[in-house]
Amino acid sequence: VLAVELPVDPPAQRDYSIASIATDGAAHLLIRQTRRPGGSIGIGSGFLTQQASLQSSVRARVRRNASFHAPLDARPMILVGNGTGIAGLRALLKERIAAQHKANWLLFGERQAAHDFHYRDELLSWQSQGSLAELDLAFSRDGAQRRYVQDVLREQAQRLSEWVEQGAAIYVCGSAQGMASGVHAALVEVLGETLVEKLRDDGRYRRDVY
Numbered sequence: 001v002l003a004v005e006l007p008v009d010p011p012a013q014r015d016y017s018i019a020s021i022a023t024d025g026a027a028h029l030l031i032r033q034t035r036r037p038g039g040s041i042g043i044g045s046g047f048l049t050q051q052a053s054l055q056s057s058v059r060a061r062v063r064r065n066a067s068f069h070a071p072l073d074a075r076p077m078i079l080v081g082n083g084t085g086i087a088g089l090r091a092l093l094k095e096r097i098a099a100q101h102k103a104n105w106l107l108f109g110e111r112q113a114a115h116d117f118h119y120r121d122e123l124l125s126w127q128s129q130g131s132l133a134e135l136d137l138a139f140s141r142d143g144a145q146r147r148y149v150q151d152v153l154r155e156q157a158q159r160l161s162e163w164v165e166q167g168a169a170i171y172v173c174g175s176a177q178g179m180a181s182g183v184h185a186a187l188v189e190v191l192g193e194t195l196v197e198k199l200r201d202d203g204r205y206r207r208d209v210y
Contacts, residue, residue, distance in 0.1 A: 002027050005059040006047050014044030015063065017088035017173065017208065019119075021095050027062070030087040030118060068171065068208040070095045076103035076168035078160070080149055080183050083110060085174025086118045088208050092171060097131045105134035105163060109149040109179065111141045134159075150182035157190045164191060169204040176209040 006012045020028035033049055034042030041050065052058060070092045071077065077096060079089045086108055096104055106123070110116035116139070126132040136156065140146045153160055164170075172183055187196050187205075199205035 001063045001065050002029060003061050003063050004044065004048070006044055007059075008043055008047065012043055015210075016044075017084070017091070018062070019087035019090045021091055021098065023098065024094075027060075028087075030084045032084050065208060068092075068173070068206055070171075071169050074099075074101045074103065076105070076163050076166050077101070078105045078107070078163055078168050078170045080107045080153070080170065080172045082108065082149060082174040082179040083116075084118075085172075085179070085208075088173040089171065090119055090122075093126065093132065097126065102131050102133060103168075104132050105136075105168075106132060107136045107138070107149045107152050109138040109140065109152075111139060113137070113139045113142055148182060149179065150186040153183065153186040153190065160187075160190055164195070164199070167204075169206070170199065172205075172207040172209065174209060180207060180209040 002016050002018050004014050004016060006014060016029045016031065018027050019030050020026060029048075031045050031048055033045045036042070040046075048058075068088065077092070079092060081089045089106065089108070093104060093106065096102075108123075110118070117137070123132065123135060127135045136149075136152045138147045138149050138152050140148055170187070172180055174180065184196070191199075196205065
């Protein structure tokens with residue numbers, strides 16, 4: 001996580017999931033402007049996307065999120081997220097791919113594929129190369145009915161159960177309201193509450209939600 005200090009009055013800090021890994025040589029962030037009902041933009045997203053000039057300096061520090069690191073072994077990994085949560089999942093995928101662990105399944109949800117398919121070329125390239133074994137997408141505004149990542153989990157119940165039986169770890173990143181709660185409910189529905197709690201206790205079910 002990158003904690004960014006904002007030079008505003010009064011001073012503020014915003015935390016952002018880092019979408020890159022150390023070997024990239026830079027901290028990559030995915031920032032969406034927060035729009036308030038009156039039309040004004042959020043303090044953090046507004047400063048970074050509109051007020052801060054290119055090449056300007058921003059004070060920030062890396063804050064370790066020890067509970068959201070990729071497994072060190074080659075166990076299967078299921079990554080579920082929406083919106084800017086893809087940033088944290090991308091970092092985990094890059095780490096896994098660098099270690100040549102290919103049993104990766106990404107389920108990602110956003111609004112519209114035409115505008116919100118973040119890291120599209122990279123994800124499709126990883127899929128074609130076999131580094132991303134499974135890729136399921138849910139763009140909620142593109143169909144006649146709203147469809148979210150939790151709906152995809154239910155649709156893929158058999159595959160989800162098979163991956164978990166094979167030792168898969170589940171990582172969830174993105175919005176706490178709606179997505180994370182919906183994903184948890186889908187996991188309980190498919191796997192059962194007892195198994196979901198055991199996955200959490202064993203460190204095989206981890207979340208970075210906000």
